[in-house]
Amino acid sequence: MDNQETLLQYPSSSFLADVRKHTATETITEKEITRIKVNNPNVKRRIVVGNLNKETVKFDPEIPLYLTNNRTIQQLYNDKKICKLIIEAKIRRRGEYSVVRSEPTSFCRSMKTAKVRIKENGIIRDVKFYRMFCNSWNCPTCCKRKANMVRREIIEVSGLNNLYYHLVFTLDGTKIPYEYKNSELNDTHKYITKIFNHFLTLLRREKRDYVKKKTGQIKHFDYSQLEKELKYIWIIEFQKDTKNAHMHILLNQFLPIEVIRDLWMHVGGGVEMFIERVKTVKGLSIYVTKYISKGLNGVDGSNISLDCGFKYYERRYAISNSCERKPKNSIIRLFDILPTFDLKAKFLVKQGLDWIVNELNNVTDEEVVEVSFDT
Numbered sequence: 001m002d003n004q005e006t007l008l009q010y011p012s013s014s015f016l017a018d019v020r021k022h023t024a025t026e027t028i029t030e031k032e033i034t035r036i037k038v039n040n041p042n043v044k045r046r047i048v049v050g051n052l053n054k055e056t057v058k059f060d061p062e063i064p065l066y067l068t069n070n071r072t073i074q075q076l077y078n079d080k081k082i083c084k085l086i087i088e089a090k091i092r093r094r095g096e097y098s099v100v101r102s103e104p105t106s107f108c109r110s111m112k113t114a115k116v117r118i119k120e121n122g123i124i125r126d127v128k129f130y131r132m133f134c135n136s137w138n139c140p141t142c143c144k145r146k147a148n149m150v151r152r153e154i155i156e157v158s159g160l161n162n163l164y165y166h167l168v169f170t171l172d173g174t175k176i177p178y179e180y181k182n183s184e185l186n187d188t189h190k191y192i193t194k195i196f197n198h199f200l201t202l203l204r205r206e207k208r209d210y211v212k213k214k215t216g217q218i219k220h221f222d223y224s225q226l227e228k229e230l231k232y233i234w235i236i237e238f239q240k241d242t243k244n245a246h247m248h249i250l251l252n253q254f255l256p257i258e259v260i261r262d263l264w265m266h267v268g269g270g271v272e273m274f275i276e277r278v279k280t281v282k283g284l285s286i287y288v289t290k291y292i293s294k295g296l297n298g299v300d301g302s303n304i305s306l307d308c309g310f311k312y313y314e315r316r317y318a319i320s321n322s323c324e325r326k327p328k329n330s331i332i333r334l335f336d337i338l339p340t341f342d343l344k345a346k347f348l349v350k351q352g353l354d355w356i357v358n359e360l361n362n363v364t365d366e367e368v369v370e371v372s373f374d375t
């Protein structure tokens, strides 16, 4: 009974305000294990997880099962009480800049995931509990980690999609509208994101002749006739001197600079730009992602004032949907498969998995983890 109650308890509002960040916490590395001592695990049982249609989910013994009691944003939004708290928190934080706090947020490492390895016969081999990092840009424990995760992701995706072309877009200081930059504010990153989206829309419709600068030849550009689907990643940086944003774009194909320049100027960008093919994708992605971790030193470093110019909800980079990605670990959320009180109770008791859920909910205990069973 105790167990059922803990499952249904809602966390405090300060936690809820930032819970969306947990959705990014889906990659777990062995390094991040913390140990939790479980007394008398009481299971040598077959694990069966069903979904709502009562179908049994089959497990590949090679692929571990991840169980978590953490909820997704979508699940939280379905809950009216929680939804209201999230909206209030959003309003409260509107316009706030992303600055690294001196203390980790209350929700950082307050949730756990259990990695359950199963034998061929369905019996649990071992269970490891991981604490989940909040992964927010302004947490001193996680900012560096988050930056590294983003870097790794960009390097991985650019390699996977052969993003060999490097395009740089700049802004023309005299063309930036007053509402994006004045003596009191610098929202040039917002402006560049906006015009970049406009640029993409126009590019997708583009069909025209242009004169090649180097040779004077007349060429034809037709976006719909491109051989490959356009794939890209963009990353925003601020110029050291002017503090204006500029954009590095990694592309999977060459686009004629004459066409790009016209469009970029048309949407309100600056004239300075270049496109080049690089020798190695890795070198390029390492170079363009350097900025992401700049100034982030986390708990042990002294440099904690990350006034990076971004507001906490603003994007610093984006990966186009057309890019292929590595499959992520899939996590089975107890809230996904067990949405009702009844189902939860039945599931846990029947399978002897209540101790796993207890452990997931127990975050005050000493840090210990790893449960294995002899057969």
Ligand SMILES: [Zn+2]
Binding pocket: 104, 105, 108, 109, 133, 134, 135, 136, 139, 140, 141, 142, 143
């Ligand atoms: Zn954190």
